[in-house]
Amino acid sequence: MSVGDGGRTLWERAWEGLRPIDPYRSVKAALGALVIISVIITTFLIFVAFHSAIELRVIAIFAVIASLLITQFVAHGLVAPLDEMTDAARSMARGDYARRVRFDRRDELGELGATFNRMAADLEAVDRHRKELVANVSHELRTPIAGLRAVLENVVDGVSDADPETMRTALRQTERLSGLVEHLLDLSRLDHGVVPLHARRFEVWPNLANVLREANTAKGPAHSRTDVHLHLDVSPPELTAHADVERLHQVMANLIDNAVKHSPPHGRVTVRARPGSQPQGLELEVQDEGPGIPECDRDLVFERFSRTATAKAGQDGGTGLGLAIARWAVDLHGGRIRVAESPRGCRMRVTLPGLGRLPD
Structure with a gap:
């Protein structure tokens, strides 16, 4: 430590030690100064009275007025x-x-005001989190409910038979709905860092094929984009990875739903999976043929309730929660999600670390 630093530290300690008698930094000292000043003024006026022709009661009145x-x-x-x-x-x-509250004081009232503002900020964050949680639940439950409704309406209208395969599809949607309820409730614990992550080894192709199958099933009364073709590209076909399957399902479902909404008529959405750089790591991409995301919005799209220039121009930008939830799930894995460069459309890239790199 330099001499200057030592001198400054000593001065700061001395200044802090004088705080109890500093009227600008202590309410107690300010009240003490008030009493001292009142006594001094009264004593001065009495001294003047003894050395002049002014009556003592007049001096007393002036002393009381000055004190007041x-x-x-x-x-x-x-x-x-x-x-x-x-x-x-x-x-x-x-x-x-x-x-x-806006006031600049160095005394106990200033500390109280700073504490009050911190409390208000915490309450505002809790209230905002509560509202976002409700919005997240509504957004996430919409897709499985729409898929289940489409299956049941097809059976009721006679479009498809109530065979075991159709019922299994409906059961998967119901199980997915139940899982989402549990997982979305974890958002309330996100700020406290206690969200569970159940990672395991799994086969990539069947998992992603199930996501695309559910996306196709959901194309019913709640979805007008029945013209978009979904394509899956996994190389090698026997690729395996290590991650939380339900969280990954959540990520891919949001990315595919977002890509389908922004695809042109008769467009194509391609989902690619490749091995990651780490053991059991995974590289995922969702590519569409839509208008893409402007470079200035590529970081903002992952913020909750954000709206890109495309959405502001009048196209459906959704609620702005899907990509935020996807980033949250990827962050839980210690991975990364970003908008990658693409000559056409939008390409979302997800990188998962695999074995030995997942956060505790």
Whole structure:
């Protein structure tokens, strides 16, 4: 440590030690200063009375008036921050958590104001998280419900028979719906870092084929994009990886749903899977033929409730939650999701680390 640093540290310690007697940094010291100033003024006026022709009772009146004025001035400085915090607390009671107190003090009231603002920020974050959780649940449950509804309506309308294969498809959608309820409730624990991750070794082709099959099944009354062709490319076909299968299903379902929505008429969505650079790692891509994502929006699309230039131009941009949820699930694996360069359309790339690289 340099001499300058040591001197500055010593000065800071000395200044902190003088805080109890600094009227600008201590309410107690300010009240003590008020009493001292009042006594000094009264003593001065009495001294003047003894050395002049002014009556003592007149001096007493002036002393009382001066003390009252000083007391009023100090009291106003102490009470004004409390009044502002009271107004802010009432606003928060009505649901306005964006309200903050604004005053610059170095005393205990300043510390109270800073603590109040931190509390308001925490409450605002909790309220925002609660609203986002409800929106996430609504967004995530829509796809399996639409798929299940499509299967049941086809059976009721006689389009398909209630054979075992159709019922198995409906059962898979129901199981998927039940799993989503459990997994989306984990969002409430996301900020606390206690979201569970159940990674295991699995075969990539059957898993992704199931995702595409469910995406095709969901093309019913709730989806108008029955013209988009879904293509799966896994190389090698026997590729295996190590990850949480349900979370990965969640990621791919969101990416495919997003790609289908932005595909042109009779477009093509390609899902590719390749081995990762780490053992049991995985590289995934979802490529569409839509308008793509402007470079300025490529980081923003993964934020919750974000809307790209395409969405702002009038096209369906969704709720802005699908890609945010996908990034959340990928982050749980310690992986990465990003918008990759593509000569046409949009290409989403997901990198999962595989064995030995998953977070605890």
